């Protein structure tokens with residue numbers, strides 16, 4: 001099995017590449033190194049390029065036998081997303097659509113999207129679960145919610161199956177700790193309980209959340 005990890009030179013993506021590679025999965029990393037580091041890519045193949053470039057995507061999908069795509073490439077600064085929304089909508093939404101269209105063109109039907117707990121906005125109750133309202137309070141959160149909505153429509157129309165990882169701020173020791181995530185899948189909803197103290201990506205304040213899945217980083 002071969003997985004394309006986009007944003008694999010970044011903080012979370014590089015841990016995902018390590019996890020996949022050390023468990024025997026073939027990994028190809030695509031990253032434009034705008035916020036990531038070449039030195040962070042220690043496993044698998046690396047293609048330097050932009051996820052919004054159809055020629056780069058065509059090259060990758062034509063030259064590697066990709067089974068699924070994991071998408072960790074985005075701009076992530078809440079404050080900057082408010083002062084420069086064009087930058088965030090362009091990279092986080094428009095470029096993601098270029099990627100999704102290339103996947104459909106190349107008949108790749110499985111997608112994992114690094115979303116965020118910021119799609120929920122201010123908690124109406126805790127622990128937050130999947131029934132909680134989605135009301136992001138900043139541009140960054142809105143870009144992620146837009147992609148989640150696009151993914152629902154792409155599932156209905158084109159059969160693209162996706163899972164969205166809605167985590168709070170990720171922090172873990174590389175060797176042993178677990179990173180808590182709340183995941184949601186277009187095909188099916190799966191949530192099991194587990195509380196975790198987390199810092200709100202929207203406000204920076206600590207709060208308690210619920211996590212629907214965990215993976216070790």
Ligand SMILES: NC(=O)c1ccc[n+]([C@@H]2O[C@H](COP(=O)([O-])OP(=O)(O)OC[C@H]3O[C@@H](n4cnc5c(N)ncnc54)[C@H](O)[C@@H]3O)[C@@H](O)[C@H]2O)c1
Pocket residue numbers: 006007008009010011012013030031032033034035036037049050051052071072073074075076091095114115116117166167168169170171201
């Ligand atoms: N860090 C967290 O606590 C956290 C919490 C919730 C969600 N997320 C989400 O997880 C993902 C990864 O976060 P991170 O903290 O690892 O960020 P990061 O900035 O460390 O990594 C992002 C990577 O994507 C690359 N990238 C950005 N735009 C690109 C483009 N157009 N083409 C190719 N590569 C591009 C960057 O060079 C970088 O290597 C993001 O989508 C973020 O929204 C992160």
